[in-house]
Amino acid sequence: MVGVIKDITESKLALKKLEKSEERFRTFMEKFRGIAFQMDIDFNPIFMHGSVEELTGYCIDDFLSGKTNWVRATYPEDLPGAMEVLELIRNTPNFLIEHEFRLRRRDGKIRWVHGIIQNIADDAGNFQYFQGTLYDINERKIAEEALEKIEVVRKKEIHHRIKNNLQVISSLLALQSENFRDDAVVEAFRESQNRVISMSLIHEELYKSRDVETIDFATYLRELTSDLLQSYKVGSSDIRLKLDLDNISLGIDSSIPLGIIVNELVSNSLKHAFPESGKGEIRIKLSRLSEAKQNISEPEDSIGEKNKCFTLLVADNGVGFPEYIDFKSTSSLGMQLVNTLVDQIDGSITLKRGAGTDFIIQFPE
Template sequence: MGDRCVEAVHGAHEGHVRGAGHGGQGDPHQSLGWRGPWPGALRDHRTRLVRDLPAVAHAGEGEIDLRRNDGGNVGDGGAVRDADHHRRRFREDVLLRVAPLTDTTGAISGVIGSGEDVTEGLRAERALEHRNLVLRAIRNVNQLIIREKNRDHLITSVCEILASMGYHGAWIGLIDPEGSLQAAAESGMGDAFSTLVERMRGGEIPSCASRALETGDAVEIEDPAVECGDCPVAVVDGRKSVLAMRLESEGQVRGVLVVSLPREFHRNPEETSLVLEVAGDIAFALRSIEIEEEKRRIEEDIFVSEAQLRAIFDSSEEIIFMKDLEGRYVQANEAFSRAFDLPLDRIVGSRDRDLFPEDEAAMIEEIDREILSSGRAHKSEDVLTVRGEVRIYRTTKVPIRDSRGEIIGLCGFADDNTEMRRAMDKLRESEERFRSLFEDSGEGIYFTTREGEIIDINPAGLALFGLDPDEISGINVNDLYLDPEVRCRFQEEIEARGFVKDFEVRFRRRDGQVIDCLLTSSVRTDADGNVIGYQGIIHDVTERRQVQAALEESLREKELLLREIHHRVKNNMQIICSMMRLQAGCIEDEELVDKMLATEQRIRSMAMVHDRLYQSSDLARIDLLEYLERLGQGVHRTFCPEEGGIRLEVEGDGVLLDITRAVPCGLILNELLTNSFKHAFPDGRPGTVRVDLRKDDDRVIVTVADDGVGIPEDVDPYTTGTLGMELIRTLVEQLDGRMDIDGTSGTRITIEFRAG
């Protein structure tokens, strides 16, 4: 535009502008009367002129800053902050210098001024200011990189620095090699950035960042609203330009940096270079943080590993120690201290000659020299004297090397194997004894699988089945069972209980002979408790079964014979009873008849015992209660042939008596029942006779009671000399029992004796 001069005259009623170098008509104004042409640069600023010229005229002189801004007074410099905004309103920057015009009286009649186009100067000034801000940002970023060791804090602080120094906004996205967003930070991007982050987490990378990641070059976008219309932050960028570049260090891409800058700096190589420098610094810092984090993780892992090793070292029951090249112990654990009953500070620094007898120490030193010279590990079982006791140690020693591979000592692990060795010796002795028992036993001993394969069988077992040792591999025990179903029952029972005892089996020998056996066996299990086979003893009972069968046959014959004897005795006694009854019928003496009938009843009571034994499955004992019922019924029929009159009641426990006790017991009860029926109810008096049988442990208690007239006062039942009472007392003594008599209210006689 060049320099221009313009004269403005201010009057009370009207004013006009005379201009040099421009023609055209001026625009009228309501407040001041202006006429004449407006220079092109001034036309954009006429409102400012109308406002500020009067003040300058009255002040005497001054400047009006007509650079592109919304404010500023005369001489204030009109600070420029939003160049893009003012570029939309004004085309050029003008600095107008004015002075008042006076008339002859000295009164101000107007102003005169000159205008200067300062557009390029201001642009250079803004560029310098922006570059200085960016350089300060780079400096601040570098300072931040030095002190910040947290990745998220770093990228957040970098964005804040960039947004406050030269850029309108900035954001960083860290992306892994698979394209997933790891972290993000922003400053000056507003709420729209949250939407952008959500999209990036879903795998949708904005176009500027995607292009920067792919090409490796800086991506410059002049108008984001046009080129990035679908990006959430494009509206935020507005009429600003965007610069995006990837964060790359040591050939590894770690993410992208995107900044929003004034459009006047778009496609400025120097600007791009500065941002690339910042991006490189950020990538380097991220790599450094990764290295530090990895170092910290390694250090933590080393610490944990050392702590774990120390815990193992200290808590191990195995002796652990380290020696230097001179044979001195440099470390030892608590197990070493316990084994030697020495504190660790006494062990560390000592040598083997301080701990073991000289010959043993010399042997250990020789082994150590071999390990240190060969560089190879060594295993041995050492017999050493510790605290005066001979112990056996299973020892492993390995050389220790430094970072250069040089041997600097050795490490040893020793396990006290004394008890294990003794146990193994005992086990070996036990196995030898078992093998001797196995080989020499007269009973068959076997080991088989569940499927029946014979694992081992002793000579007695081979002889039992008629087998040779070389035939075992071709025989399955299932083939030896006479009945295969028995094998199934054997397996079911042994696996349910874990063992069987005296399980009866019939086998067929190799020669076809059938043998009877008893198996006493148990299951064999693996480490998990699963049944894998059976083991046990085979006892041949064939001969015993044959003898048993012969004895049983003989016993059956004897039972038949004994049963026949009881039958014959009973028949003979009944014949005697019949003969006595017939004889009584021929006797006229009633007293003699009564005696014969009483004797007959006694014989019948004995015959009844033999009859019960004959009919019983047990030829040695009878059921006493059942016997008493039949005996009582017989006596009752004898003395009470008609219904009514005297009743008989029999009750009690089941008691088994052998014949030696049943016969005298029967005779006693016969006498007692006879006395009750004959004497307790004179003159046809009705009444009841009760028989009660009880067993108390091994004692039998029999009570015969009636509700008759009782025993006369002048009769002592214990001393009376009647045949019946004499017989009762004698039989009670024979049974080693006792008798109680109560005749106060009826008669009650109790007999007590042992059951057997």
């Protein structure tokens, strides 16, 4: 009798490893709070597994049979972005991309998901199928939104406190000025008070805004110029204020310097432009540069740079800025502030002399 004994230890061990691996994969897929899928070239599902019904409200057969599809299951506002991602990946073999968007369940409830999708191609680069996963990030998104709301409340409180503190400083300056009879000293106090008010108004607008990051700068300018007319006790019958303001939102880093710039230039017009009659017109125009180029005739020596997005015009029809004064090199604190703050916002400023005074400021977004 002849027999053969063969050692199959390695194959048995390999089989056990494979069984364990399959069991781990099976357990993972059973507990996976997401969806694993494959799709054809037209994004129709050809394989789905996982928490399909939990995330979408539809069963797997609804997708595979064509009763529903990803377009219907995607939240309408997020659909354009999702389709853009799919078109990008359709044209890029073996490309992988991640995308967060919302699903609208069958019952109308909304759930956030994180998607990972890949274009699978053969060695020749020919399309085979799309594959990917979607997993539930709804709890994380809810937590992030809650934190954002807390942050907004915190920032609003900060702006509110800063505004109140600046108003206290303004009141102290007003009280202190009452102890002096020298007109020049009183005027210096008033100018300082107006500068503080211009900053206080910024924080008030930020406190009232929804995102506490930007303000409607046109609304701010209306309030600022109204306060300046009251400060200088100028009636609307004496000085006409003509405002032509686009609806432009700006952040605090631009708003505060620009607010002080407008404060200085308008104050300068109120003090010096109309010495005889005390009557005239002050114009302020705020616009995007493309529109401004069509409507404002700038002098030949004006500075126009490609990265400047906005134009601010502050003008009057008064006696004009004195020819002998170089506004970029003057002892006037107000004009020194204007030039310094224009540089701070990476802007440019031009003075147009003639029938009155035009200051043209261009600045980036």
